[in-house]
Amino acid sequence: MTEGYRESVPVLTFPRQTFVSLLVFALAWETLSHLAPYLGIPPFAIPSFVRIAKSVATITPIDIVVTLARVIAALIVSFLLGVAMAMAMYRSDSLDKYLHPMIRLLMAVPVVSWILFAVLWFPGVEFRICFVLVIVCGPVFLIDTLDAMHGVPRDLRHMMQSFRPTTWQFFFKLMLPAILPTIFTSWKVNISLAIRVVTIAELVGAVTGIGHQLSVAQELFSVADVFAWTLVLVALLFLLEAVVARVEARVLRWRV
């Protein structure tokens, strides 16, 4: 009966403009790679797609898996910490007043500074990377979650309170479902942030992962390898975003 009420989901169309712009870029790059010697540019600086393809073929999956695992683990830890602290700050005005300035301060510190602090403070590589990711992504989850909680309509909060829920029920039956759209947006923002941050962190202090491979490629002056690993990073970002979008579409299907 109710299915008839639902609007149909728009059919995905082929993104023609995206395809055209990417094709133009690829053609320009390929042309430039052939013309480079005549323009006084060293040939290694703009490798052809054949050379890049060779680099892609040598990519080690273990480094991808390691980077992916670091990103996912750190995002999960950041999310749990961020949401837990947001819940505590929502409940306690005093806690909010004391912690809010500190969170803003943490967010103002540049990522490079955190990486240097981590290198100086912690001996373990994995802990350093996790620390940097959590300290960068955690506050984003926290602030987004807290703002979304404050934005839950008063009417709905009153309706729920009139049934006298426990604190736990209030958060899990009302607040969390109500802020899920914001949480998904926060995940999308943080995935992009985490991919960039993990790369820099691995570049500085790791012996595995995509960042480390980029560092090796830089030492070998291999632009093709840098290009190949960058492609992997972009693909990884798109893949993670697609996974989140898929889960979002399923969880928020009531919005269709």
Place this chain on the structure above:
Amino acid sequence: MNSPPPIEVRGLRKIFRQTTTGQAVVAIDRLDLDISPREVVAIVGQTGCGKSTFFDLMIGLEAPTEGSLRIGDKSPHFDFDDFRGRIATVFQQDRLLPWRSALDNARLPLELIGLPESEQRERALTWLERLGLGNFTNAYPHELSGGMRQRVTIALATVCRPDFIIADEPTTALDVVVQKEVLSMIRDIQQEIGSSLLFVTHDLAVHANLCDRLGVMYAGRLVEEGPAADLLRSPRHPYTAHLVTSLPRIGDATPRPSLSGTPPNLADPPSGCRFHPRCPLAMDICRREVPTMQTTGTAHRVACFAAQ
């Protein structure tokens, strides 16, 4: 069917501080009210008279500044958990969780009292069917009409078979036909489950015939209270009389008289009777002293020097 406990409100006061000026606003002032088991009572008053504050106090969203509110031998403010599933609320506009289907909305109170999921679903389903929503159990709130949403709200409020139902302007956002349907439904369910029922409303015309007793509020105070038929037939307080004569009657095109002046500022109310600046029967004593509720007939009380 167990009889619900009586409700006793004594000397209820609620004072707010204005955030900008810091002035005290006495939104509810020394309100006394009794609601007997299974009784239907309506509190009527115009916008700004303190109805919504009274509603919030009754359901425990606000704590009184002074006075007491007891349901049976317990207070809904201090014995918070004891009233889970026993007090139900029908709000002004449907307040449903948009991410939950009608069925999942209706079973929310049963979840909160910890019933097993299969029982929750079974009871909520039966209740929705009872309210004529059997074919719409999987619909989300935005897929339902205003009247249907309000019926889901009624299901949500009554599925636990509460002792006490309190409805705040439950028909304000609905058209006249749906208003009647929704009010009849609330009244039928109240009789079926044997709850006490309190309407808080500005609309005397809509609620008058549904109630056993009516209370009239003006500027934070209860000014008259009594059996609905008696109060409508012979109102004692000049403000109640004004409300009753203002009721629309089909075929009667006579212009209704309006009250002079405006409702008082609750941060700086007039001395004595708060109605005296607008009252056609005002006397000297009305400016000096606050009239207390006096019984003038069988269970009919009024706070007016002119009527006593």
